[in-house]
Amino acid sequence: xxxxxxxxxxxxxxxxxxxxxxxxxxxxxxxxxxxxxxxxxxxxxxxxxxxxxxxxxxxxxxxxxxxxxxxxxxxxxxxxxxxxxxxxxxxxxxxxxxxxxxxxxxxxxxxxxxxxxxxxxxxxxxxxxxxxxxxxxxxxxxxxxxxxxxxxxxxxxxxxxxxxxxxxxxxxxxxxxxxxxxxxxxxxxxxxxxxxxxxxxxxxxxxxxxxxxxxxxxxxxxxxxxxxxxxxxxxxxxxxxxxxxxxxxxxxxxxxxxxxxxxxxxxxxxxxxxxxxxxxxxxxxxxxxxxxxxxxxxxxxxxxxxxxxxxxxxxxxxxxxxxxxxxxxxxxxxxxxxxxxxxxxxxxxxxxxxxxxxxxxxxxxxxx
Amino acid sequence: xxxxxxxxxxxxxxxxxxxxxxxxxxxxxxxxxxxxxxxxxxxxxxxxxxxxxxxxxxxxxxxxxxxxxxxxxxxxxxxxxxxxxxxxxxxxxxxxxxxxxxx
Amino acid sequence: xxxxxxxxxxxxxxxxxxxxxxxxxxxxxxxxxxxxxxxxxxxxxxxxxxxxxxxxxxxxxxxxxxxxxxxxxxxxxxxxxxxxxxxxxxxxxxxxxxxxxxxxxxxxxxxxxxxxxxxxxxxxxxxxxxxxxxxxxxxxxxxxxxxxxxxxxxxxxxxxxxxxxxxxxxxxxxxxxxxxxxxxxxxxxxxxxxxxxxxxxxxxxxxxxxxxxxxxxxxxxxxxxxxxxxxxxxxxxxxxxxxxxxxxxxxxxxxxxxxxxxxxxxxxxxxxxxxxxxxxxxxxxxxxxxxxxxxxxxxxxxxxxxxxxxxxxxxxxxxxxxxxxxxxxxxxxxxxxxxxxxxxxxxxxxxxxxxxxxxxxxxxxxxxxxxxxxxxxxxxxxxxxxxxxxxxxxxxxxxxxxxxxxxxxxxxxxxxxxxxxxxxxxxxxxxxxxxxxxxxxxxxxxxxxxxxxxxxxxxxxxxxxx
Ligand SMILES: Cc1cc2nc3c(=O)[nH]c(=O)nc-3n(C[C@H](O)[C@H](O)[C@H](O)COP(=O)(O)OP(=O)(O)OC[C@H]3O[C@@H](n4cnc5c(N)ncnc54)[C@H](O)[C@@H]3O)c2cc1C
Ligand SMILES: Cc1cc2nc3c(=O)[nH]c(=O)nc-3n(C[C@H](O)[C@H](O)[C@H](O)COP(=O)(O)OP(=O)(O)OC[C@H]3O[C@@H](n4cnc5c(N)ncnc54)[C@H](O)[C@@H]3O)c2cc1C
Ligand code: FES
Numbered sequence: 001x002x003x004x005x006x007x008x009x010x011x012x013x014x015x016x017x018x019x020x021x022x023x024x025x026x027x028x029x030x031x032x033x034x035x036x037x038x039x040x041x042x043x044x045x046x047x048x049x050x051x052x053x054x055x056x057x058x059x060x061x062x063x064x065x066x067x068x069x070x071x072x073x074x075x076x077x078x079x080x081x082x083x084x085x086x087x088x089x090x091x092x093x094x095x096x097x098x099x100x101x102x103x104x105x106x107x108x109x110x111x112x113x114x115x116x117x118x119x120x121x122x123x124x125x126x127x128x129x130x131x132x133x134x135x136x137x138x139x140x141x142x143x144x145x146x147x148x149x150x151x152x153x154x155x156x157x158x159x160x161x162x163x164x165x166x167x168x169x170x171x172x173x174x175x176x177x178x179x180x181x182x183x184x185x186x187x188x189x190x191x192x193x194x195x196x197x198x199x200x201x202x203x204x205x206x207x208x209x210x211x212x213x214x215x216x217x218x219x220x221x222x223x224x225x226x227x228x229x230x231x232x233x234x235x236x237x238x239x240x241x242x243x244x245x246x247x248x249x250x251x252x253x254x255x256x257x258x259x260x261x262x263x264x265x266x267x268x269x270x271x272x273x274x275x276x277x278x279x280x281x282x283x284x285x286x287x288x289x290x291x292x293x294x295x296x297x298x299x300x301x302x303x304x305x306x307x308x309x310x311x312x313x314x315x316x317x318x319x320x321x322x323x324x325x326x327x328x329x330x331x332x333x334x335x336x337x338x339x340x341x342x343x344x345x346x347x348x349x350x351x352x353x354x355x356x357x358x359x360x361x362x363x364x365x366x367x368x
Numbered sequence: 369x370x371x372x373x374x375x376x377x378x379x380x381x382x383x384x385x386x387x388x389x390x391x392x393x394x395x396x397x398x399x400x401x402x403x404x405x406x407x408x409x410x411x412x413x414x415x416x417x418x419x420x421x422x423x424x425x426x427x428x429x430x431x432x433x434x435x436x437x438x439x440x441x442x443x444x445x446x447x448x449x450x451x452x453x454x455x456x457x458x459x460x461x462x463x464x465x466x467x468x469x470x471x
Numbered sequence: 472x473x474x475x476x477x478x479x480x481x482x483x484x485x486x487x488x489x490x491x492x493x494x495x496x497x498x499x500x501x502x503x504x505x506x507x508x509x510x511x512x513x514x515x516x517x518x519x520x521x522x523x524x525x526x527x528x529x530x531x532x533x534x535x536x537x538x539x540x541x542x543x544x545x546x547x548x549x550x551x552x553x554x555x556x557x558x559x560x561x562x563x564x565x566x567x568x569x570x571x572x573x574x575x576x577x578x579x580x581x582x583x584x585x586x587x588x589x590x591x592x593x594x595x596x597x598x599x600x601x602x603x604x605x606x607x608x609x610x611x612x613x614x615x616x617x618x619x620x621x622x623x624x625x626x627x628x629x630x631x632x633x634x635x636x637x638x639x640x641x642x643x644x645x646x647x648x649x650x651x652x653x654x655x656x657x658x659x660x661x662x663x664x665x666x667x668x669x670x671x672x673x674x675x676x677x678x679x680x681x682x683x684x685x686x687x688x689x690x691x692x693x694x695x696x697x698x699x700x701x702x703x704x705x706x707x708x709x710x711x712x713x714x715x716x717x718x719x720x721x722x723x724x725x726x727x728x729x730x731x732x733x734x735x736x737x738x739x740x741x742x743x744x745x746x747x748x749x750x751x752x753x754x755x756x757x758x759x760x761x762x763x764x765x766x767x768x769x770x771x772x773x774x775x776x777x778x779x780x781x782x783x784x785x786x787x788x789x790x791x792x793x794x795x796x797x798x799x800x801x802x803x804x805x806x807x808x809x810x811x812x813x814x815x816x817x818x819x820x821x822x823x824x825x826x827x828x829x830x831x832x833x834x835x836x837x838x839x840x841x842x843x844x845x846x847x848x849x850x851x852x853x854x855x856x857x858x859x860x861x862x863x864x865x866x867x868x869x870x871x872x873x874x875x876x877x878x879x880x881x882x883x884x885x886x887x888x889x890x891x892x893x894x895x896x897x898x899x900x901x902x903x904x905x906x907x908x909x910x911x912x913x914x915x916x917x918x919x920x921x922x923x924x925x926x927x928x929x930x931x932x933x934x935x936x937x
Pocket of ligand 2: 515588919
């Protein structure tokens with residue numbers, strides 16, 4: 001089979017790349033070992049945030065927000081996106097000081113999306129928050145979306161733009177024939193001049209085949225979800241001194257995540273939970289939301305995610321081969337960036353440049 | 369609605385406690401399942417669903433279906449078929465999605 | 472360092488768990504038995520020895536047999552934790568428990584999952600209405616609370632337990648106005664070749680014939696081979712309607728007890744990631760086990776109906792066999808001794824199992840029970856219909872795990888227990904694939920809902936011992 005481009009991986013980034021490539025007139029075949037959205041992109045917490053991003057990511061994140069706020073126009077559906085705002089609480093004065101410095105730093109860089117709020121306004125935005133929280137940063141246009149629905153919408157958008165998806169099709173070997181990539185998979189052989197590596201937690205193996213070994217580690221962030229509870233919390237809430245991600249969906253269920261990881265088994269595409277780590281997240285959630293004490297947890301799960309040593313992704317051209325691109329290593333916060341990375345890849349493929357600053361994400365930073 | 373049939377005539381089986389179902393005091397055997405007490409009390413439904421508001425009653429009585437969710441001593445979504453009556457226990461119906469609670 | 476773990480943790484104190492605990496105690500194992508019910512007995516012997524009934528004999532002789540087993544269990548040297556629900560088990564032998572609002576964990580070198588069966592879901596239009604419950608539920612109320620429905624009752628469905636409950640209800644003076652059997656006539660033909668074998672365990676057949684005779688004697692209207700079962704009523708059950716012999720029939724009633732046989736409760740073995748097999752004859756999933764009940768996870772064993780439906784006598788034997796093998800691994804007995812002790816159990820088990828192929832084929836659920844009409848609610852918690860599942864498949868949903876992202880089946884408080892089988896079968900039928908290929912929900916802990924507060928206070932054992 002032939003196409004202009006082969007995309008490895010049908011997560012949010014692979015689907016978005018195929019969609020933007022297709023809309024730019026470049027046909028692609030997306031190869032997925034499982035099914036689209038099976039991994040990180042379909043099972044994540046759905047947080048759509050600019051809040052708290054690494055400075056290098058902010059321009060991309062702000063640009064991505066433009067898509068999220070207009071998803072209806074862009075994809076014909078909203079992907080479950082709700083502009084609820086995201087709040088990061090400070091649990092004491094020293095944390096509050098850190099937040100103030102953060103906002104001052106962003107102002108100096110010219111960004112105004114993060115705003116400091118005091119205890120009164122925090123109480124007003126999040127009435128259920130524990131009284132010990134002294135203030136917060138708010139990012140009012142942030143929110144959340146529904147991950148699997150989002151991946152599905154991007155996949156359908158890509159298909160409408162001419163992309164083909166091959167599920168249950170694992171890329172085993174990449175062979176360079178002149179200016180063409182021969183991609184050998186578990187059941188098909190594909191040829192294309194352009195190659196895009198969006199293979200998430202498995203991207204290290206693909207990069208190695210491209211002679212670009214990178215120190216990507218594979219982690220299994222965990223989440224838990226509760227029974228339905230009458231609405232009590234509108235924004236997505238995080239904390240400053242300890243990891244927390246807390247949101248209530250419209251159906252009443254509450255999703256809680258934290259920094260602790262389970263165990264990932266990327267070869268078998270499975271994860272194991274660490275109940276001790278989940279207990280830690282439960283403690284954090286309960287201390288910041290004491291009203292959650294007798295709400296029942298119904299399910300816990302984990303996703304498999306690629307994490308880079310510096311916590312920011314690899315996005316951009318291969319250092320070794322022309323017409324070859326990477327977008328992986330999103331380090332547990334890549335969902336929100338999905339809409340923009342695809343556009344960056346398409347711009348690079350079509351015009352060899354992008355207007356967004358992506359130097360910080362170059363794969364070269366890990367190569368000699 | 370369920371009715372009681374003759375019970376063993378010994379102390380274990382004769383001992384009673386008072387519980388309040390929707391505020392109404394009733395006497396039931398010590399150690400009985402809350403769901404059984406509720407079925408015998410003639411309450412027509414124990415909860416209405418958070419999705420459509422449809423009324424429901426206990427279905428399996430062995431802890432697998434979660435149809436018997438009620439507010440028991442202030443704790444919403446308690447499984448009435450897995451909870452035993454206690455003296456003074458308050459058992460309330462639950463309409464729709466559970467509230468947060470103070471307990 | 473001293474190993475503080477239990478030698479064996481047994482989850483479930485039904486026939487399988489009680490028998491296993493008694494023999495484990497006999498080998499001197501440090502054994503912990505956990506059950507979420509307040510008393511030992513399991514489903515068949517619920518509250519055995521403590522039933523409040525003035526006349527427990529109305530339940531039949533089988534129920535009284537539980538007293539013998541419970542007495543042996545009561546005397547055994549072991550720890551028994553009642554009223555404690557297991558919400559997590561890991562492959563290293565750590566068990567997460569919850570009791571009266573507190574969660575903690577215990578560790579054991581081996582785990583025996585003896586969590587038994589649950590009734591197969593009976594998705595028919597209207598099955599969520601107040602007034603409808605399972606036959607097993609009706610039986611539990613009789614056994615443990617000495618109560619029966621007031622007013623007219625209909626029992627509908629299929630399987631030996633439906634007959635047993637009808638008989639027990641008649642003994643208790645209940646007003647049964649209809650016994651409605653969905654068993655298809657074709658099943659009689661497919662089961663017939665297994666009748667000679669079943670005669671090897673003829674006591675089961677005689678019991679069944681006795682129940683049928685009692686129904687006739689009490690002049691209960693019996694309908695066989697019925698179809699189009701449907702519950703009528705707006706906000707509560709008013710009547711059951713069905714078609715039989717080309718005619719439509721409607722019976723007004725206050726209580727409807729449904730039953731379609733029992734299926735293994737696989738929640739724990741699923742959460743452990745053990746391999747499961749789709750059992751074509753019993754039309755359900757069961758964990759893959761070796762001859763001693765060991766799963767593909769080294770320390771995890773299963774005994775009783777949780778490993779495939781065999782009934783209470785088989786459950787006890789399996790409990791004892793698993794204990795023999797565990798005692799051998801703990802170097803308490805040699806292989807030869809294990810086999811010598813197992814031999815009589817194996818003979819008895821083979822005899823009891825002679826009845827199974829006949830029962831399984833005779834009471835095989837009908838197609839519409841497995842794949843109900845579009846209007847029928849499949850997921851009771853989230854109110855998802857069979858039609859919804861079919862339209863998800865048309866939208867590209869490939870298996871049960873994806874339905875959760877398309878709709879919300881399986882995501883309510885019952886955690887998929889009441890819809891899992893149906894969702895897999897509907898998807899398989901819709902896609903024209905075997906159910907085995909479509910698979911089942913990925914089950915994750917907690918396998919019983921626990922509060923955030925309980926989880927927050929949970930101390931996971933640090934530095935698990937290998
Ligand atoms: C539990 C959890 C919570 C998270 N919460 C958030 C959040 O709230 N907000 C946020 O912005 N981000 C969040 N993230 C991060 C976010 O989900 C990821 O950064 C993002 O989804 C990564 O997308 P991806 O397309 O790179 O990877 P994936 O979604 O993993 O997609 C990669 C795909 O490539 C396929 N693949 C890999 N190798 C091959 C091969 N050789 N052949 C064929 N196919 C292959 C895989 O099967 C996979 O489907 C979270 C992540 C997790 C796990
Ligand atoms: C409702 C019902 C009624 C039945 N009645 C009869 C009958 O009258 N006659 C008959 O021959 N057969 C009956 N059966 C069939 C019966 O299941 C078996 O014959 C027999 O009880 C199987 O024994 P077991 O030890 O495998 O499991 P069970 O007897 O089912 O015992 C399993 C035990 O595990 C406990 N358990 C399950 N999950 C957990 C958990 N997560 N944490 C803690 N404890 C747990 C349960 O409380 C239960 O006590 C009935 C089945 C059901 C479902
Ligand atoms: S009645 Fe089924 S869980 Fe209580």
